[in-house]
Amino acid sequence: MKKSKFSxxxxxxxxxxxxxxxxxPDLCREHGISTATFYKWRxxxxxxxxxxxxxxxxxxxxxxxLKRMYADERLKSELRKEIIEKKL
Numbered sequence: 069m070k071k072s073k074f075s076x077x078x079x080x081x082x083x084x085x086x087x088x089x090x091x092x093p094d095l096c097r098e099h100g101i102s103t104a105t106f107y108k109w110r111x112x113x114x115x116x117x118x119x120x121x122x123x124x125x126x127x128x129x130x131x132x133x134l135k136r137m138y139a140d141e142r143l144k145s146e147l148r149k150e151i152i153e154k155k156l
């Protein structure tokens with residue numbers, strides 16, 4: 069996946085400028101982005117603050133960790149079942 073040249077904090081600050089009344093074409097020209105990019109960012113990050121964005125990233129990381137843990141435990145369980153069936 070392509071890495072954006074803008075950090076998520078910078079994206080939130082650009083969106084905040086748009087909410088404060090700066091016209092979208094002027095804002096896009098100033099930061100060197102397309103209007104489509106601006107609206108895509110707004111649909112994804114609209115209404116978020118930097119602290120909320122950080123919390124969301126923490127929760128996503130925790131969710132990914134828990135999914136990996138579940139997958140590992142599920143695999144171990146399946147292996148145990150196979151071993152038990154072979155012994156019987």
